[in-house]
Amino acid sequence: MNPIELSLFVSRMEAICDEMGVVLRRTAFSPNIKDRLDFSCALFDAKGELCAQAAHIPVHLGSMAFALAEIVNRFDWHEGDIVILNDPFLGGTHLPDVTVLAPVFADNHLAGFVVNRAHHANIGSDSPGSMPNSSSIEEEGLVIAPQYLYQQGKLNQALAKLLRSLNKNPDDKSEDVGGDFAAQLSALYTGKQRLQDLINNLGFAGFQTALEALNRYGENLAANALKNIPVGSYCFEDVMDDDGLGNLNLVIKLKLIVSAGNIVADFEGTVPQVKGNINCPLSVTAAAVYYVFRCLMPELTPACAGIFRRIKLSAPVGCLVNARYPAAVVAGNVETSSRLVDVVLGALSQALPDKIPAASQGSMNNIAMGNYSESTRWDYYETLAGGMGAGPNFDGLSAVHTHMINTLNTPVESLEMHLPIRINSYALRENSGGSGLHTGGNGLERVYEFLEPTQVSILSERRAHPPWGLAEGKDGSPGLNLLDQQALPAKCSFLTKAGQRLSIQTPGGGGWGK
DSSP: OOHHHHHHHHHHHHHHHHHHHHHHHHHOOSHHHHTSOOEEEEEEETTSOEEEEOSOOHHHHHHHHHHHHHHHTTSOOOTTOEEEEOOGGGTOSSTTEEEEEEEEEETTEEEEEEEEEEEOSOSSOSSTTSOOOOSSGGGGOOOOOSEEEEETTEEOHHHHHHHHHTOOOTTOOOSSSOHHHHHHHHHHHHHHHHHHHHHHHHOHHHHHHHHHHHHHHHHHHHHHHHTTSOSEEEEEEEEEEEOSSSOEEEEEEEEEEEETTEEEEEOTTOOBOOSSSOOOOHHHHHHHHHHHHHHTSOTTOOOSGGGGTTEEEEOOTTBTTBOOTTOOOTTIIIIIHHHHHHHHHHHHHHHOTTTOOOOOOOOOOEEEEEEESSSOEEEEEEOOOBOOOOBTTBOOOSSBOOTTOOOOOOOHHHHHHHSSEEEEEEEEETTOSOOSSBOOOOEEEEEEEESSOEEEEEEOOOSSSOOOOBTTOOOOOOOEEEETTEEOOSEEEEEEOTTOEEEEEOOOOOOBOO
16 A cells, blocks of 8 residues: 555544544443543454554553454354453453444455443442442452354343343433443444445455555554664552552552563562452553553554554563452552553653653542432442643643543533532642642542432542652642541542532642752
């Protein structure tokens, strides 16, 4: 393919992912999808290798790129098949993130897959919001191993009934599966139709040629970018505050080995998996590593399997970042993945001191809440933005989601319209960014007033160990959780009374430079 043809092919593939995302957002019921945009869409080839994605959630997309090949090899694919999964140890991230995928055929050949992943606030946990302070994966909700939701067009009625039983939305009248699941299927159908149109336009052989050219181009761009990292070994470690069940100051160690444009990320020395829920399956660890190196590549580098071929991972089985079943993992996807980004950036700051920013807030500040009483049933989940780390030539942005999360905060109007909650304050947390030649971004404060008794779970980090500065820049301020002005642990669950107020103050970003 000539460069113009390849550029058009990349754009058309990305446009399919974008359109899938629009359909998913416009047809979903929950604020998590239609307001917070906690979903991702991508295309994969017949081998399960990434060939396009929309600019959605890095932790979703990187983990799918790492794990999907193993999933697609489990099945004998036919027209009309749709597979569903959320098992973190079989290609998922954490249980609320549910993945659906469907094959696309052309000329009686399997040509590729359309895939999306979306966050469901209720996935069957006893804790509203399905983000509990858990000690095993069984406490976190329904585990869906990769299986057919539709097989050659025939609905798996038993599984559909199980999925419908999770639905607590009285406005959702979907008969086949719950409304958010139906929205995911609608996005699949749209992506499938658009990809078939593209393949028909190019011909099956032409489509295969385009995919080969795409991966060669991506690998060349990646190789050139990675060659700019000086050859050597770079070590760094950072600390998780706790696991929510009494284990404190948990160390993640990384040895980054760079040689002639090839990368090995070795996590030997990281603490063993813990009882609490901050453990990571290896797919989530891969997503964090991939994300950082993708940021070093040119802006228009296409998302494809080729860009990751020179990046290898090594992590002891049973450690915090390569946990074994049945470890609790619901916060590993959100909190430990954030710390993994900090660890990789910290190692790279030794190799590229004039390119790497200070640590950003390092937490997604997860808030899950709801009421499962007989008189009322509702649940809700959101993440909160914070300060971005400053860099060699810029101040950090304030009150933004950073790194592994790319969602929005739920608008106050939407939250108060749907739920028995009032937002009493929503403001920047002034002077929480670390000072320096360039100042880290400020976090925010969000104050919830509960209008009825509510079960609340908080999963947060950077409350004990602040986001670090670089090049003599100062650390950002650690976060703070308060219930009626009384300090709360970083990870906790509790029942509120009507009228009580919860304040979440998110960390600021680290400063850069003296």
